[in-house]
Amino acid sequence: xxxxxxxxxxxxxxxxxxxxxxxxxxxxxxxxxxxxxxxxxxxxxxxxxxxxxxxxxxxxxxxxxxxxxxxxxxxxxxxxxxxxxxxxxxxxxxxxxxxxxxxxxxxxxxxxxxxxxxxxxxxxxxxxxxxxxxxxxxxxxxxxxxxxxxxxxxxxxxxxxxxxxxxxxxxxxxxxxxxxxxxxxxxxxxxxxxxxxxxxxxxxxx
Numbered sequence: 001x002x003x004x005x006x007x008x009x010x011x012x013x014x015x016x017x018x019x020x021x022x023x024x025x026x027x028x029x030x031x032x033x034x035x036x037x038x039x040x041x042x043x044x045x046x047x048x049x050x051x052x053x054x055x056x057x058x059x060x061x062x063x064x065x066x067x068x069x070x071x072x073x074x075x076x077x078x079x080x081x082x083x084x085x086x087x088x089x090x091x092x093x094x095x096x097x098x099x100x101x102x103x104x105x106x107x108x109x110x111x112x113x114x115x116x117x118x119x120x121x122x123x124x125x126x127x128x129x130x131x132x133x134x135x136x137x138x139x140x141x142x143x144x145x146x147x148x149x150x151x152x153x154x155x156x157x158x159x160x161x162x163x164x165x166x167x168x169x170x171x172x173x174x175x176x177x178x179x180x181x182x183x184x185x186x187x188x189x190x191x192x193x194x195x196x197x198x199x200x201x202x203x204x205x206x
Contacts, residue, residue, distance in 0.1 A: 011029075049201060056095070057095060057185065060082055060084065060093065060095050061154045061157065061173065064082065064155065065154070065156070081094070082094070082095045083095075090189055090190050091187075091189050091190075092187070092196065095183070096183070096184050103147075103150065104174065105175070106171045106174045106175035107150070107171070107175035110169075110171035110172040113164050113165070113168035113171065114137075114153075114165070115133075117160055117162060117165045117168065118133055132152075133153065135149060150176075154169070154173075157169040186199075
């Protein structure tokens with residue numbers, strides 16, 4: 001037996017007061033129900049899009065780290081931009097970071113976690129990475145971090161296998177994604193003429 005949900009007896013108005021359903025025009029109730037339902041779906045889609053963007057960003061970084069570590073080959077440009085193409089050259093992913101990058105609050109979390117791992121485990125075993133990490137978080141006179149040094153840290157996500165280090169790398173990714181830099185990810189495929197065509201993550205106008 002399907003349990004039916006009870007209909008609300010009131011709605012909150014713009015001032016936050018309860019208004020009995022019987023005192024509200026039927027067309028206003030219809031508009032309220034439609035807007036509420038569609039907005040709920042929009043928020044769910046927005047979260048799905050953000051989660052997918054973060055997953056793509058993280059997995060691309062993991063690939064960069066794997067290739068650099070095992071095959072001694074660097075992927076990506078100096079500005080943090082990366083382009084990956086399928087073997088048949090028909091699909092491409094581009095991850096880019098705008099020049100005006102600034103980091104979100106998560107960067108301080110990453111700094112704290114990285115510092116703790118360095119002090120606990122890396123200070124005596126890997127002086128190169130230790131110095132690299134400390135240099136990356138050395139701020140200028142205005143208190144800003146060097147963006148290229150911070151972006152370079154992503155290559156060393158496998159430098160330590162502790163949960164704290166993994167959390168630090170995740171915070172680093174999220175600091176970049178949530179910043180004002182407008183990190184962008186595009187997916188492309190070749191059309192029948194051989195030109196690259198973007199696979200839209202957001203629908204075009206109807």
